[in-house]
Amino acid sequence: MSFGNVPYRTLLGLPGVTGQAVLGFLAQLTQQVAPVGIVLVVQYASGSLALAGVTAGAFSVGAGMGRPVHGRLMDRRGPGPVLAATALVHTAALVVLAVLAGGDLPSWVMVALAWLAGAGLPPISLSMRIAWGRRMADSGRTAAYSLVYLVQELAFLIGPLVFGLLIAAGTSAPGGAAPETVESSSLALVVVAVAAGLGTLAFARALGAGPVTETRDRGRVFADRRMLVLVSVALLLGGVFGALQVGLPALAAARDAPAATGLLVAALSLGGIAGAAVYGARSWTSSPAVRLVGLMLALGVVVAPLVLIEALPVVWIGLFAGGLALNPAVTTTSLLVDEFAPAAQAEAFGWVSTAIGMGGAVGSGVAGVTGEGHGASAPFLAAAAFALVGAGLALTLRGRG
Structure with a gap:
């Protein structure tokens, strides 16, 4: 079940896919860098961690609002015009x-710019799912989405890591002070943003033009009521991500590490x-709905015992095991979009x-409250x-739409 086996070999053997994967990687560098970079730049410029947090939150809100719109347009x-x-x-x-953050820029302008950056976050993974999924038979789409x-x-x-290295390079001169840190953080964000922007334009060119779905039935994303259930399952899957994002640093701090x-x-x-x-390297005989149930169940069973574990190395192993189910679960939601919303795939992916x-x-909010009250x-x-x-x-997804 190696990476080079079918169906990955078939997918990567298709003309253009390898190049699209490389350009897609470059185009997505800002997805994690942007929130971190915004916090650093705004905090250094304003001296306010609260404003930095609000600004980073505006980026996330903008990204969430933009995805369905991008999908509908695609x-x-x-994909070409939307990506560009x-x-x-x-x-x-x-x-x-x-x-401009370091030059008396009003707080509301910084928040608005962060929201705009989030709303304009290019839909790279969405585009790859559509483009590669169309070129693979049903049995190969697991590999495509994986x-x-x-x-x-x-x-x-x-x-x-690249962002951190750029900041370190900008502040490595002897005698570096806070102004140099501000400038290096801003410069690092600019460099990564420009690189990702150029990567996105090249990625759009590599994908080519044309509508991503054969039909254009406006408003048909939720014609199958199971699509609403799938979005709800995706919401809960996101809840796992958010809770862990809060829980991991809190646990490390509580262990004085x-x-x-x-x-x-x-x-x-x-x-x-x-x-x-591993998930994409083999063909599956069970339906995606059944697999999603099993993956979500496995994820819950693996994560729950971490409440009782004290040793961080054992927690590390448990988290690795959780990751084994987490990404395949996200992949499986994409497979179900193919089934539930074939007439408006890109918009459906956006809603997920x-x-x-x-x-x-x-x-994150629930984890913060529970962590504050219960450890x-x-x-x-x-x-x-x-x-x-x-x-x-997810059990209800096995029924008829």
Whole structure:
């Protein structure tokens, strides 16, 4: 079941796919860098962590609002125009924010620019799902969607590392002070934003033109009521992400090892990469709906015991195991979109992405409240609850639409 086996070999053997994967990786560098970069730039410029948090939140809200709109436009006009327009908006908003934040820019303008950067976040993974899914038979779409998340996860891992190296390079001169830190953070954000913008334009050119779906039935995303259920399951899946994002640093801090946060986050990401690679490397006989139930159930069962575990190395193993189910579960939601909303795929993918993002916000909030009241391990119980409720809800997806 190696990465080189069918169906990955078939997918990567299609003309243009390898190049699109590389360009898609470059185009997604800002997805994790932008929120972190916005926090650093705004906090350094204003001295207010609260304003930095609000500004980063505006970016996330904008991204969630933009996805369904991007999808609807892609269903009607194809990926090229949408990718080009969003690349320009996203890059310009980030560059303006990074360059002007240090010069008495009003708070509301910084928030608005961050929202605009989020609303213009190019729909790279959505475009890859559509383009690659169309070129693979039904049995090969698991590999196609798994590769989408592998590329995205690698960008999530490497983007912040590149961003950190750029900041370090800008502040490595002897005698560096706070002004140099401000400038290096802004410059690093500009460099990554421009690189991602250029990557997006090249990616759009590599994909080519044309509508991404054969039909253009406006408003038909939720014609099958199971699509509403799927969005709800995606919301709960996002809740798992959000709860873990709060729970990991809280647990590390409670163990007097805050530096271990990065290792714990890496465990989840590495598990996700391994899970996506293995999940897409074989053909499955069970239906996607049945697999989604099993994956959500496995995720909840793996995460729940972390509430009781004290040793961080054991937590690391548990998180890696959770990642093995987490990314395949996200991949499976894409397979179900193919089944439930074939007439408006791109917009349907957009709604699923928005639901995952909204679920992340809800999960973070729930985890924060439970962690405050019941200890640093409580967010893991919240994450497990989201997964198990999602598994129960996914059971209804096996019925007729």
